[in-house]
Amino acid sequence: MQTNLADFIRDTPEGREAEEILRKCVHCGFCTATCPTYQLLGDELDGPRGRIYLIKQVLEGQPATARTQLHLDRCLSCRSCETTCPSGVKYGHLLDIGRKVVDQQVPRRGAEALKRAALREVVPRGAVFGAALGLGRRFKPLLPQGLAAKVSPAAPAGPWPAPRHARRMIALAGCVQPAMRPAINAATARLLDRIGVSLVETRGAGCCGAVRFHLDDQDGGRHDARHNIDAWWPAIAAGTVEAIVVTASGCGVQVKDYGHLLKDDPRYADKAARVSALCRDVAEVLGAEAARLEPLLAAHAAGRPRRRIAFHAPCSLQHGLKIRGVVEALLGAAGFELVPVRDGHLCCGSAGTYSLLQPEISRRLRDDKLDALQGGGAESIVSANIGCIEHLGSAAKLPVRHWVELLFDDENVT
Structure with missing residues (x-):
């Protein structure tokens, strides 16, 4: 795809990255066959190829409109198109660049702005979200049906083994999971304990940053990434942990992207790359330990x-x-x-x-x-x-x- 980026972005790190991504797209349209929103809506602009054209136009200087923003907002960021693409187009990174520019040109207003601001302030803060969820559970019968359906009942975590093994890994607690489903990380800790690995959570770590990053606050998302890196770094630098285990795959994608998100930050670039290299979804961890784990599972x-x-x-x-x-x-x-x-x-x-x-x-x-x-x-x-x-x-x-x-x-x- 030929490009002619506008002066405001051409010689910036984001502009160079966008140009590299755009030039890989060959307009084949294979991505539309696996795009959920295109399958539902049947609109070229609600598929990856159409959104790529919209982003290209904006980066080449055509003013963004509310309609441009709507088509980008409708994207789920599911990356199914990346799996399908024969040319290796990094659509997710291009979408992040395009959304940032469009949101700067088309500021949110009214109820939409308030909703996004509330989500940015409540969801990433585990204590605040936990308190809100507790209130929601208490007054669930009074909530609107759509909101009430999203309020899951409380459930205990179950036992978490005390650290006792030489092998140790850090678990990302995250923002909403400790309040909504604390049993997930506890079950992971018990599984790893069976195969000689102690799982611990680090005080001070929190939201992976995806919530803010995808809600018009990419700087806030990077701040959350730096916060986690600071919390994990003493153990990483000391060599006492061999992995950062993530049990929410959505968070895993974000943490594995820290190296890319902070590549232009001279203070954090190397640390972020190290954290990304250490990040493992729980499936990766247990899959690598299958020789030990599978006999235990079969016996059970x-x-x-x-x-x-x-x-x-x-x-x-x-x-x-x-x-x-x-x-x-x-x-x-x-x-x-x-x-x-x-x-x-x-x-x-x-x-x-x-x-x-x-x-x-x-x-x-x-x-x-x-x-x-x-x-x-x-x-x-x-x-x-x-x-x-x-x-x-x-x-x-x-x-x-x-x-x-x-x-x-x-x-x-x-």
Whole structure:
């Protein structure tokens, strides 16, 4: 794709990156075949190729409009197009650049601005979000139906083994997961403890930064990244931890991107690259330990009836982190039968705060996904990202849990 970027961005780091990405696009349109919003809306501008053209026009000096912003807002950032693209176009990074420029030219106003500001201030702050969720649970009958459906019941975490092994890993606590599903990280800690690894959380670490970054505050998202790096760095520098384990695949994509996000920051570039290299989704960690773990799973499953489950692979897992087949293999070793899921590559509509900002599209995607997940005779649904779990769980007829909770589920506290 030929480019002629405008003076305001041509010689900037973002401009050079955008130009490199744009020049890889060959207009083939393969991406539209796997784009959830294009499949729903049938509008070229609601598919990756159309959005690339919109971003190119803005970067070449054509003023952005509210319509431009709407088409970019409708993108789920699922990165399915990146999996499909034969040319290796890094659409996600281009979208980040384009959204920043468009949002500067078309400031948010009114209710939309207030909604985004509230989400930026509440969701990334774990204590604030936890208090708000507690109030929501207490007064759930008084909430509007749509909001009430998103308020999940409280559940205990279960035991977390004390550190006792020479091998040690850090867990990202995150922002919403400790309040909504504390059992996920606790179950991961018990699993790793079985194979000789102690999992710890680091005081001071918090939101991965994705919430602010994708809500018109990229500087705030980078601030959150620096905050986490500072919290983790003493243990990393001392060489006492071998990985940063993330149990929410959406957060994993963000943390693995720290090296890119902070590449132009002279104070943090090297540290960010190191953190990105250490970041591991829990599937990567347990998959690498399969030789130790699978015999334990098989022994635990021996003599038990095989249960049928449906696995929803989050977009952040399969398209963002490029992890496929690992979760399925571990669940199979644990004695579960995975039912086929139609259109498993498509998004469920959660996409971070997307379900709150684009509720109609999100609902349609969720309902389509639940039809596929619940249509094969499964007893329950499992996923790998807190947003997907809560989004699907708001309307599912079956229980929805994180897959790590099922591996030794009779030993979990529920």
